Amino acid sequence: MARRGILLDRDGTLIDVVRDPELGVVVTAFHPDQIRVLPGALEGLRRLADAGYLLAIATNQPGAAKGQVPWGAIERTNRALLDRLREAGVAIAALAVCPHHPEGGPGGDPTLIGPCDCRKPQPGMLTALARDLDLDVSASWMIGDSPSDVAAARAAGMRAGLIMDRRRCELCPLRGEADLPCPDRAAPRLDLLASEILAELRGEG
Numbered sequence: 001m002a003r004r005g006i007l008l009d010r011d012g013t014l015i016d017v018v019r020d021p022e023l024g025v026v027v028t029a030f031h032p033d034q035i036r037v038l039p040g041a042l043e044g045l046r047r048l049a050d051a052g053y054l055l056a057i058a059t060n061q062p063g064a065a066k067g068q069v070p071w072g073a074i075e076r077t078n079r080a081l082l083d084r085l086r087e088a089g090v091a092i093a094a095l096a097v098c099p100h101h102p103e104g105g106p107g108g109d110p111t112l113i114g115p116c117d118c119r120k121p122q123p124g125m126l127t128a129l130a131r132d133l134d135l136d137v138s139a140s141w142m143i144g145d146s147p148s149d150v151a152a153a154r155a156a157g158m159r160a161g162l163i164m165d166r167r168r169c170e171l172c173p174l175r176g177e178a179d180l181p182c183p184d185r186a187a188p189r190l191d192l193l194a195s196e197i198l199a200e201l202r203g204e205g
Contacts, residue, residue: 067107
């Protein structure tokens, strides 16, 4: 019997981005020591799991294609995140990664450069997870922090949740976007978004 699922983006949704104060840049975590679980993320995950949702992660990680970080470092960081969540009592049923990038970058892995069906906003990762986990797509959600997450949810036939903290301008998914796909629900933290999803499930919202 198909189950309800929650598919989650990684960076900006579950864990914080990494800021380099000297260079003034924001990058994604590429080492286990850089993993910083965002406030409210664990509580939100626990609430959703307790309500019967199966949890999975779907993340774009083009660092190897761009020549920024070895693929092994990305895998090691993802394994460390799963371990951290499991130790906190949160079971993740599956983790899907898109390693591709359309243009790549200097020193990037050429086998990972070019178009693909899995890089969000394409729905490939989401549809594969839904198939492998036997999810009821119409009753499942994709939660992320960017328009590409919302667009991927729409393309996969899922509900869309957006983590959007307007106080953090460097992460604002609305910056410079004219035509945004609208999420079904939005909140600044995962625990608050989970509360909205569960209220809707109970018919309160």
